[in-house]
Amino acid sequence: xxxxxxxxxxxxxxxxxxxKGETIGFVPTMGYLHEGHLDLVRKAKEFTPHVxxxxxxxxxxxxxxxxxxxxxxxxxxxxxxxxxxxxxxxFYPEPAEIYPDGYSTYITVEGLSEGLCGVSRPIHFRGxxxxxxxxxxxxxxxxxxxxxxxxxxxxxxxxxxxxxNMKVNVIGHPTVREADGLAMSSRNAYLTTEERAxxxxxxxxxxxxxxxxxxxxxxxxxxxxxxxxxxxxxxGCIIDYVEIVDWSSLKPVESITNESVMAIAVxxxxxxxxxxxxxxx
Amino acid sequence: xxxxxxxxxxxxxxxxxxxKGETIGFVPTMGYLHEGHLDLVRKAKEFTPHVxxxxxxxxxxxxxxxxxxxxxxxxxxxxxxxxxxxxxxxFYPEPAEIYPDGYSTYITVEGLSEGLCGVSRPIHFRGxxxxxxxxxxxxxxxxxxxxxxxxxxxxxxxxxxxxxNMKVNVIGHPTVREADGLAMSSRNAYLTTEERAxxxxxxxxxxxxxxxxxxxxxxxxxxxxxxxxxxxxxxGCIIDYVEIVDWSSLKPVESITNESVMAIAVxxxxxxxxxxxxxxx
Numbered sequence: 001x002x003x004x005x006x007x008x009x010x011x012x013x014x015x016x017x018x019x020k021g022e023t024i025g026f027v028p029t030m031g032y033l034h035e036g037h038l039d040l041v042r043k044a045k046e047f048t049p050h051v052x053x054x055x056x057x058x059x060x061x062x063x064x065x066x067x068x069x070x071x072x073x074x075x076x077x078x079x080x081x082x083x084x085x086x087x088x089x090x091f092y093p094e095p096a097e098i099y100p101d102g103y104s105t106y107i108t109v110e111g112l113s114e115g116l117c118g119v120s121r122p123i124h125f126r127g128x129x130x131x132x133x134x135x136x137x138x139x140x141x142x143x144x145x146x147x148x149x150x151x152x153x154x155x156x157x158x159x160x161x162x163x164x165n166m167k168v169n170v171i172g173h174p175t176v177r178e179a180d181g182l183a184m185s186s187r188n189a190y191l192t193t194e195e196r197a198x199x200x201x202x203x204x205x206x207x208x209x210x211x212x213x214x215x216x217x218x219x220x221x222x223x224x225x226x227x228x229x230x231x232x233x234x235x236g237c238i239i240d241y242v243e244i245v246d247w248s249s250l251k252p253v254e255s256i257t258n259e260s261v262m263a264i265a266v267x268x269x270x271x272x273x274x275x276x277x278x279x280x281x
Numbered sequence: 282x283x284x285x286x287x288x289x290x291x292x293x294x295x296x297x298x299x300x301k302g303e304t305i306g307f308v309p310t311m312g313y314l315h316e317g318h319l320d321l322v323r324k325a326k327e328f329t330p331h332v333x334x335x336x337x338x339x340x341x342x343x344x345x346x347x348x349x350x351x352x353x354x355x356x357x358x359x360x361x362x363x364x365x366x367x368x369x370x371x372f373y374p375e376p377a378e379i380y381p382d383g384y385s386t387y388i389t390v391e392g393l394s395e396g397l398c399g400v401s402r403p404i405h406f407r408g409x410x411x412x413x414x415x416x417x418x419x420x421x422x423x424x425x426x427x428x429x430x431x432x433x434x435x436x437x438x439x440x441x442x443x444x445x446n447m448k449v450n451v452i453g454h455p456t457v458r459e460a461d462g463l464a465m466s467s468r469n470a471y472l473t474t475e476e477r478a479x480x481x482x483x484x485x486x487x488x489x490x491x492x493x494x495x496x497x498x499x500x501x502x503x504x505x506x507x508x509x510x511x512x513x514x515x516x517g518c519i520i521d522y523v524e525i526v527d528w529s530s531l532k533p534v535e536s537i538t539n540e541s542v543m544a545i546a547v548x549x550x551x552x553x554x555x556x557x558x559x560x561x562x
Contacts, residue, residue: 105441129386134445163385
């Protein structure tokens with residue numbers, strides 16, 4: 001397995017693969033890999049043997065009071081997991097390689113970036129769109145696989161790729177969950193034992209929402225109230241948002257259909273967790 | 282000469298050239314071509330026989346009170362000029378092809394976009410950066426040639442290409458001028474005979490600025506005052522800005538060096554003209 005730390009080295013690898021007329025699959029990550037990331041790699045490997053994983057904790061997607069400094073990092077462990085899963089190349093740049101002095105360019109996806117996580121994290125998706133565009137231009141992937149756990153991120157990236165006429169094929173892949181249903185996330189490492197036990201409420205409440213819909217309830221306000229009650233009944237859980245939105249526009253809906261998505265963000269202590277479910281689940 | 286109106290058709294042409302391992306040169310324009318544009322085409326032809334010219338009056342770079350609706354257009358004439366100059370392919374899309382319903386993504390180059398023309402045209406360079414990025418992704422040029430008349434635009438595009446790790450080589454090409462020194466511009470077509478006669482003051486005052494510098498004056502305020510006086514002495518000329526800036530950062534300088542640029546924008550009636558000169562000219 002190759003490890004490339006500079007853009008120059010990365011481009012040489014890309015040029016070599018392209019010169020053989022072969023395709024590149026790409027899984028951008030912030031490292032501290034878990035089974036969810038590895039499942040994205042496995043998905044990418046269905047398309048091509050040349051799978052690149054980037055490991056880069058992207059500073060531009062963190063707000064000033066967010067967890068950039070304490071975001072978990074363990075490159076040796078990540079390297080091992082990538083090798084075991086058949087990654088061909090890791091791109092592992094320093095922040096100054098991606099954002100050198102004088103860096104000034106940002107990509108904004110209006111509308112989609114503004115609701116849900118965009119309310120409490122106003123610059124987050126600008127940072128995500130910008131770094132993903134840069135990584136796409138460096139890695140030139142034919143396929144890029146993103147987890148559906150970060151549902152809004154996936155929507156923003158799909159929109160950017162379409163709007164900017166980028167060549168990459170963006171694939172959304174289902175959320176991988178722990179045995180009790182908690183969506184896998186590098187941020188789960190922040191949770192105390194007590195918080196970890198409570199965190200299952202995110203998935204439980206989403207499943208309850210779908211259950212109610214399947215039983216005939218279509219009023220978003222009703223189902224939202226039920227989910228809010230369940231989360232609020234769990235001591236220590238602070239709701240950031242509980243929203244039912246259209247799967248594509250991410251605009252709130254009043255009447256739920258199979259194309260609706262329920263998306264939630266909840267704080268447990270210092271840790272902010274997100275999850276979502278489609279009502280056709 | 283080929284004329285492609287859709288992105289799909291354009292991409293087929295690009296794929297064909299790339300499949301032969303050959304390079305593409307690109308000159309993005311808003312049409313109503315003049316000798317300045319044709320000189321950019323000739324420059325591009327030094328690198329490759331496959332030169333694409335785009336003709337697209339980009340709505341996102343015009344403010345609400347600007348001249349989008351009356352911007353001059355004459356595709357038949359442009360077509361003839363392109364054919365005579367050896368253009369291989371014109372990309373001539375409709376606005377809805379470039380900005381379909383739901384379009385949401387914009388690229389901002391901070392800092393460089395904010396001074397000079399950015400003061401009176403706050404969304405202009407966002408529109409320019411966005412459309413140029415889209416055109417680069419569609420045309421996949423190896424070389425793209427831009428006129429130095431639009432000095433700030435060139436700086437913004439170079440910065441974007443560097444920041445977003447785009448593969449294209451951006452080439453700045455010297456301003457082409459009328460016999461009396463007026464920089465060629467599609468907007469010169471707006472000028473009345475009287476205004477046209479007065480418009481020469483832009484170039485005259487810039488040349489005077491360089492003359493003063495070459496005679497030993499380095500105080501930006503002194504040279505700026507002289508240029509302002511010359512323009513204000515021309516009845517009907519309203520100054521938008523007269524600035525002396527660093528060639529790369531576009532930040533105002535107090536002491537002029539060979540790396541300084543004088544950039545000016547002047548309104549004559551309803552027509553806003555720009556010009557610039559480097560002090561090492």
